[in-house]
Amino acid sequence: MYYNVLKILKEGLNDNKGWKKTWQNPEIKKKYDVIIIGGGGHGLATAFYLAKEFKIKNIAVLEKNWIGGGNVGRNTTIIRSNYLLNENEAFYEFSLKLWETLEKQINYNAMVSQRGVLNVFHSDAQRDSFVRRGNSMIINGADAELFDVDKIKSIYPFLDYDNARFPIKGGLFQKRGGSVRHDAVAWGYAHAADELGVDIIQNCEVTGFKIKSGTCIGVETNKGDILANKIGCAVAGSSSVLMSKANMNLPLESHVLQAFVSESLKPFIPGVITFGAGHFYISQSDKGGLVFGGDIDGYNSYAQRGGMDMLEDVCEGGLALMPTIGKARLLRMWGGIMDMSMDGSPIIDKTHIKGLYLNAGWCYGGFKATPASGWCFAHLLAKGYSHSLSENFQLDRFKNGYMIDEKGQGAQPNLH
Amino acid sequence: MIIDHPLLGPRDASEFIYLGDASLLNRPNWDEEKSEDNFYKYLYLRENVAGMHKELWFHQQGDRSWLVISRNTVTHEIFKVELATEFKKNMGKSND
Numbered sequence: 329m330y331y332n333v334l335k336i337l338k339e340g341l342n343d344n345k346g347w348k349k350t351w352q353n354p355e356i357k358k359k360y361d362v363i364i365i366g367g368g369g370h371g372l373a374t375a376f377y378l379a380k381e382f383k384i385k386n387i388a389v390l391e392k393n394w395i396g397g398g399n400v401g402r403n404t405t406i407i408r409s410n411y412l413l414n415e416n417e418a419f420y421e422f423s424l425k426l427w428e429t430l431e432k433q434i435n436y437n438a439m440v441s442q443r444g445v446l447n448v449f450h451s452d453a454q455r456d457s458f459v460r461r462g463n464s465m466i467i468n469g470a471d472a473e474l475f476d477v478d479k480i481k482s483i484y485p486f487l488d489y490d491n492a493r494f495p496i497k498g499g500l501f502q503k504r505g506g507s508v509r510h511d512a513v514a515w516g517y518a519h520a521a522d523e524l525g526v527d528i529i530q531n532c533e534v535t536g537f538k539i540k541s542g543t544c545i546g547v548e549t550n551k552g553d554i555l556a557n558k559i560g561c562a563v564a565g566s567s568s569v570l571m572s573k574a575n576m577n578l579p580l581e582s583h584v585l586q587a588f589v590s591e592s593l594k595p596f597i598p599g600v601i602t603f604g605a606g607h608f609y610i611s612q613s614d615k616g617g618l619v620f621g622g623d624i625d626g627y628n629s630y631a632q633r634g635g636m637d638m639l640e641d642v643c644e645g646g647l648a649l650m651p652t653i654g655k656a657r658l659l660r661m662w663g664g665i666m667d668m669s670m671d672g673s674p675i676i677d678k679t680h681i682k683g684l685y686l687n688a689g690w691c692y693g694g695f696k697a698t699p700a701s702g703w704c705f706a707h708l709l710a711k712g713y714s715h716s717l718s719e720n721f722q723l724d725r726f727k728n729g730y731m732i733d734e735k736g737q738g739a740q741p742n743l744h
Numbered sequence: 745m746i747i748d749h750p751l752l753g754p755r756d757a758s759e760f761i762y763l764g765d766a767s768l769l770n771r772p773n774w775d776e777e778k779s780e781d782n783f784y785k786y787l788y789l790r791e792n793v794a795g796m797h798k799e800l801w802f803h804q805q806g807d808r809s810w811l812v813i814s815r816n817t818v819t820h821e822i823f824k825v826e827l828a829t830e831f832k833k834n835m836g837k838s839n840d
Contacts, residue, residue: 566794568791568792568794569793569794572791572793577785577789577790577792578789578792579789580790580792581764581790581792582817626761626762627757627762627801628764628792628797628799629817629820630794630818631817631819631820635745635757635758637756637757670787739787739788740763740764742762742764
């Protein structure tokens with residue numbers, strides 16, 4: 329079903345009775361060319377690009393719950409490409425470019441809004457590091473601007489510029505960054521993939537892999553065995569649990585990251601703002617709620633909820649940056665399970681088992697990566713070798729010493 | 745979470761710093777033939793279980809002792825809290 333203005337007008341007059349299902353509930357086939365495990369943003373994007381760009385037919389996406397019920401519906405919806413290391417920056421810039429044309433590609437309104445991302449800094453040393461990062465962004469084809477305090481004041485008058493401990497000295501601004509309606513990303517990719525004949529199978533949990541002499545030939549599920557030539561796993565926080573069924577230990581820990589939404593307020597925050605002296609990021613949704621978050625709670629968790637101490641920490645950061653939000657009341661809070669890798673960077677690679685591929689380790693930066701992750705993972709699955717932008721995201725880089733340590737904090741997940 | 749410290753009684757988890765899987769207590773020998781591979785596994789690979797997990801916590805805001813906590817990572821329920829020194833002593837004796 330193709331969405332357009334005429335269709336909306338027609339259905340408006342027709343009491344909206346003519347809409348068909350956005351995606352179907354297909355019968356499971358016995359065998360597929362490619363099975364993607366995980367019906368989240370990355371899995372659905374992978375299936376879409378496999379069908380659209382790499383012309384693979386006969387694809388299934390297996391999701392143990394309903395699609396988009398995991399981290400793609402649990403994040404703070406920010407898109408940006410403001411990384412320092414070349415391995416990351418080139419990849420995330422590719423992702424941002426895909427976001428810019430996403431809605432046309434998938435024929436779905438994902439409310440991509442490039443309202444700008446501002447990272448404020450509070451000291452000379454921090455300015456220098458932000459300038460360096462900005463230069464790295466520009467070298468990799470992204471946009472970056474250095475804002476002085478007057479410029480920031482003209483756009484964001486409500487920040488606490490004269491904070492005694494962390495006065496704002498300027499900011500690194502990426503105009504093309506912004507936010508996207510996160511659920512619509514899952515629904516849009518599902519809609520577009522379904523149009524191209526991808527089988528999206530919900531409530532189908534993979535319980536094991538069928539491995540014969542070092543080759544993965546299929547999966548065991550609660551709905552029976554399904555065979556496939558290639559199997560791609562994109563299950564984020566559940567990666568370790570899933571891959572343990574193939575007797576693999578991953579360089580990952582699963583941690584909980586909380587996000588918070590306030591009651592609806594009149595629009596006053598233009599774009600995304602991050603605090604430089606603590607971990608705090610905030611934007612205002614189109615419904616008016618303040619959407620904000622901070623650090624992971626810092627201990628292994630599969631609970632999708634966190635502790636009050638992290639809520640306090642996040643709110644302290646928020647009030648230091650913009651005391652004005654102190655009067656807003658908190659409406660909702662929730663947690664998502666992050667697949668924290670040992671160097672803070674992702675993995676898009678084949679495994680030692682033939683036919684079994686892994687997409688994991690997104691830490692808490694997976695949402696903005698969704699299109700590029702899907703594209704590069706689809707490339708790997710279709711062609712058997714890595715896309716040039718993801719060739720550094722190897723599973724065995726920890727063994728070989730090619731870590732991509734964006735923050736320079738070493739091999740401990742709860743520091744990233 | 746409340747951690748029932750074996751010496752100090754119940755303390756809030758925010759007083760503690762988390763290090764990770766208690767398998768970090770099993771540091772491999774450096775002079776074995778496969779030590780390179782063993783150290784790779786020791787440093788970077790984790791079981792990362794959904795369920796019962798033995799893990800290292802440091803009481804930074806308290807008596808600065810290392811603890812081994814048995815906790816369910818799905819429910820956050822804590823079953824056992826031991827001093828890491830005691831845990832290490834008993835490691836050879838049982839299947840821990």
